[in-house]
Structures are given as structure tokens and as C-alpha cells.
Amino acid sequence: MSKKFDEIEDTYCYYAMQSISVNHSGYFRPCCFTHLRTESKIDTKNLSAVFREKTESNIETLLNDKKLKKLRKDLLKGKKADPCKACWKLEEAGIKSFRQINNEIYDDQIDKNLDNLKNNGFLKKEAVTYLDITLGNTCNLKCRSCSPWASNQWIDESKTVPHTDWDHNTYKHAKEIHSDPWYIKAFDKDFFDPVLPNIKSINFVGGEPLVAKEHYAWLEHIIDQGWAKNIRLFYNTNGTVLPKSLLDIWNQFAGINLSLSLDAVGELAHYVRYPSNWKVIERNIEKIKKYSKTNENFTVHTHVTLSVLNIHAIDEMLDWCLRQYKDWHYHNKDYSRHYGYQNVLPHFNIVEHPDNMNIRHLPDEIKEQVKETLDTSYNKFLNLDCIPEWEIHSLENIKNLKNILNQERNSEKWNHFIENTKASDKYRNIDIKEYIPWIREYL
Numbered sequence: 001m002s003k004k005f006d007e008i009e010d011t012y013c014y015y016a017m018q019s020i021s022v023n024h025s026g027y028f029r030p031c032c033f034t035h036l037r038t039e040s041k042i043d044t045k046n047l048s049a050v051f052r053e054k055t056e057s058n059i060e061t062l063l064n065d066k067k068l069k070k071l072r073k074d075l076l077k078g079k080k081a082d083p084c085k086a087c088w089k090l091e092e093a094g095i096k097s098f099r100q101i102n103n104e105i106y107d108d109q110i111d112k113n114l115d116n117l118k119n120n121g122f123l124k125k126e127a128v129t130y131l132d133i134t135l136g137n138t139c140n141l142k143c144r145s146c147s148p149w150a151s152n153q154w155i156d157e158s159k160t161v162p163h164t165d166w167d168h169n170t171y172k173h174a175k176e177i178h179s180d181p182w183y184i185k186a187f188d189k190d191f192f193d194p195v196l197p198n199i200k201s202i203n204f205v206g207g208e209p210l211v212a213k214e215h216y217a218w219l220e221h222i223i224d225q226g227w228a229k230n231i232r233l234f235y236n237t238n239g240t241v242l243p244k245s246l247l248d249i250w251n252q253f254a255g256i257n258l259s260l261s262l263d264a265v266g267e268l269a270h271y272v273r274y275p276s277n278w279k280v281i282e283r284n285i286e287k288i289k290k291y292s293k294t295n296e297n298f299t300v301h302t303h304v305t306l307s308v309l310n311i312h313a314i315d316e317m318l319d320w321c322l323r324q325y326k327d328w329h330y331h332n333k334d335y336s337r338h339y340g341y342q343n344v345l346p347h348f349n350i351v352e353h354p355d356n357m358n359i360r361h362l363p364d365e366i367k368e369q370v371k372e373t374l375d376t377s378y379n380k381f382l383n384l385d386c387i388p389e390w391e392i393h394s395l396e397n398i399k400n401l402k403n404i405l406n407q408e409r410n411s412e413k414w415n416h417f418i419e420n421t422k423a424s425d426k427y428r429n430i431d432i433k434e435y436i437p438w439i440r441e442y443l
Contacts, residue, residue: 021132026182036083040065072121094400134179148174187218255297
């Protein structure tokens with residue numbers, strides 16, 4: 001790595017520096033973890049596949065929106081920019097962040113990126129090797145920590161359970177996102193073609209990306225153009241959908257990374273990620289296992305979003321991940337690469353929005369019980385002989401979750417969570433006490 005990178009290692013971010021990330025509305029942003037709102041939006045009303053040069057100019061203009069340029073400039077100066085605070089918070093707690101994980105994965109591309117990045121934050125389109133695409137808000141679940149922005153299933157309920165910054169405009173905009181998704185026209189008009197020859201990775205998030213069938217046709221277009229063999233696809237999926245037609249398409253790409261977004265196992269999964277069926281998820285995972293045995297460029301891991309609803313059952317989630325690793329983690333012939341289920345331990349995300357579901361607001365007595373669970377799990381995994389070297393830091397993440405629990409709680413936030421839970425349960429005709437017995441006394 002270059003000397004220049006060494007000077008900015010604490011703030012450099014692969015995604016902010018060499019990617020195009022598009023949110024649910026078609027706006028450009030640094031990555032899917034930030035809440036930076038730019039003025040750069042894909043204008044689906046004026047797209048034309050004929051005027052290719054106009055599209056190229058449009059991409060570079062959007063890519064260098066003044067807010068995006070300023071963010072890159074700040075990061076290059078070693079400044080911990082506010083839009084990236086989700087990662088800074090995790091790092092301060094001793095938990096490896098999205099930024100750190102992906103800087104390690106793509107470290108071989110960083111020097112080349114710095115050569116294509118000006119000190120004022122201007123990024124040439126030739127530098128873009130990563131696409132991060134949010135396929136609107138179409139989803140088949142309405143997880144309790146979600147919102148109308150990321151799941152159309154939340155649109156009507158959000159009027160009853162305003163646990164986000166809901167107002168009439170939010171409701172109206174969420175309906176528009178669902179009824180007229182930006183990506184359908186963008187894919188149809190080949191908007192991304194000017195950068196696709198250089199792209200190494202495409203990440204799909206949602207909503208639930210696997211229910212957005214329009215992206216299947218776009219992948220076919222990429223295959224027809226001869227670009228697929230150089231591109232690895234990444235998905236964040238809830239595991240409830242796995243079409244065979246998509247598996248056939250995936251065979252044409254350089255590789256597939258599937259991130260299973262699972263917050264709990266068994267009956268608790270149904271409540272937290274309502275109305276998911278754990279048996280359906282397990283059946284799909286069996287299909288994935290079978291597929292991975294004959295596809296050495298297919299890797300799977302688990303992301304767990306921790307909130308007041310599931311942190312108490314983290315030991316069950318950890319044990320489930322361990323079983324998957326032991327059951328279907330493979331090496332290729334020369335034992336230098338790994339595929340199948342890749343991680344013994346899941347990656348952790350902490351719910352920040354809505355803030356009332358953050359684990360720091362748990363009652364103190366519940367916090368103490370959770371800390372004991374974390375200590376027990378940490379000691380259990382510490383003594384396992386199957387933890388690979390690259391996951392040692394992930395092991396520390398278990399223990400470091402206590403740093404967040406040790407933060408001061410806000411009783412008003414907790415009361416807000418309780419009231420929202422009652423309202424949501426009434427709307428869904430479900431009862432949290434059947435899934436989380438310890439919460440009974442707080443209701």
C-alpha cells in the first residue's frame with residue numbers, strides 16, 4: 001500500500017472513493033450506510049439509450065455532486081465526516097465497521113483509486129469499480145426496525161406506528177417509490193453501460209432484491225455484452241425467496257456473495273422480521289447449500305441487525321451460524337480459497353433508526369442479563385478450534401457489544417418503543433409476549 005494511504009487509513013473508505021451508490025429514490029450517495037442526501041438523481045424521464053455520450057456525462061456529473069465531492073475531500077484530509085458516523089460509532093465501540101471490512105477486501109484496488117481521485121474530491125468515472133444499487137422499496141416483509149423507505153409493506157402501517165420521521169410527504173413519497181421504481185427505466189435505457197466495462201462488483205439491496213424481477217433482465221443484458229465474466233454480484237437478502245431462474249443467471253458471473261440478513265432464528269424471526277416463516281428460510285438455505293457445492297465462486301455469510309428485540313437471543317443466532325459453517329464451509333483444490341458458508345461468526349449492525357430500538361435503551365436489569373449472555377458466548381467461541389485467523393476480530397465484536405450496552409439509556413426512548421410495540425402488535429394482530437416473555441413486565 002502507498003504512503004498516501006498510510007496517512008489517511010483511519011478515514012479512507014473504498015465505497016465512498018470508487019463507487020456509484022444509488023438509493024431507493026434514484027439519488028446518488030456515498031454508500032448504503034450513510035444518510036447523506038445529495039441533489040444528484042437519475043432523471044428517468046430523460047434517459048436515452050441512443051445518446052450514449054449524454055449518459056456518460058450525466059454519470060460523471062452525478063458522481064461529482066458537490067456534497068459527494070466534499071465528503072471525499074474531507075476523508076482525504078483525514079476528517080471523520082459526519083455522513084459516515086454509522087461506521088465511526090462502530091469503530092469507537094471496537095466493532096469492525098463496514099468501511100474497515102471492505103477496505104480490507106479491496107485493498108489491491110486502493111492505490112489505483114487514489115491515482116484517479118483528485119484532492120478536491122473529484123472522481124473520474126473510469127475509477128468506478130463498484131455499483132451499489134437499491135432496488136426501490138419493494139419487499140415481502142415489514143421488519144420491526146424497518147420503515148416505508150425500505151419496505152412498501154410498511155406504508156400503511158406507518159400511519160399507525162410512526163416510529164420513523166413519518167409525515168404525509170413521507171407516506172406519499174414511499175408510495176411513489178413503490179409505484180414507479182427508478183431502476184426499471186434506468187436498466188431499460190442502459191444508463192450504467194458507460195461504467196460497466198470497468199465494474200468488478202455490483203451490490204444489490206432493497207427492499208428485498210430477489211423479488212425485483214426486473215433486475216434479472218438487466219443481468220441478462222450484462223451477460224450478452226460480455227461483462228458478466230469480470231463481475232462479482234453481491235446480495236443482501238432476507239432468505240425468503242430463491243428463484244431457480246436466478247440461480248441459472250448467476251452461473252454466468254465471476255462469482256456470487258450472498259449476505260443472509262437474519263436477525264433471529266425460529267419463532268422469534270417471525271416476530272422481528274414479520275411475517276417471515278423460518279421453515280421457508282431453512283428450505284431456501286438448503287437449496288443454497290446444494291448450489292454452493294458445485295459453484296466454487298459462491299460464498300455466503302450472515303448479517304445480524306441487533307435491536308432491543310433480539311439482542312437477548314444473540315447466543316441462538318451465533319450457534320446457528322456456527323452450525324452452518326461446520327456443515328457447508330469448503331476449500332477449493334489448492335486450499336487457498338474458501339467458499340460455501342464463509343464466516344463462523346456473523347457481521348453485526350446496530351439499529352440506529354429508529355433510535356428507540358437501539359440496544360442502549362434497554363432496562364438496566366436486562367442489559368446485565370445480555371452482558372452475561374455475551375460473556376458466555378465469547379468464552380465458548382474463544383475455545384473453538386475452527387475460528388480462522390481472519391475472524392479473530394469478529395470474535396472480539398461479541399465482547400465489544402457490551403460497550404454499546406454500557407452507554408446511558410434514555411427512558412423516554414424506551415417508553416416510545418413500548419408504545420410503538422403495542423400499536424404495531426394491534427395492527428398486525430400479534431403479541432410480543434408470546435415471542436419475548438421477559439418484556440411482559442414492561443408492558
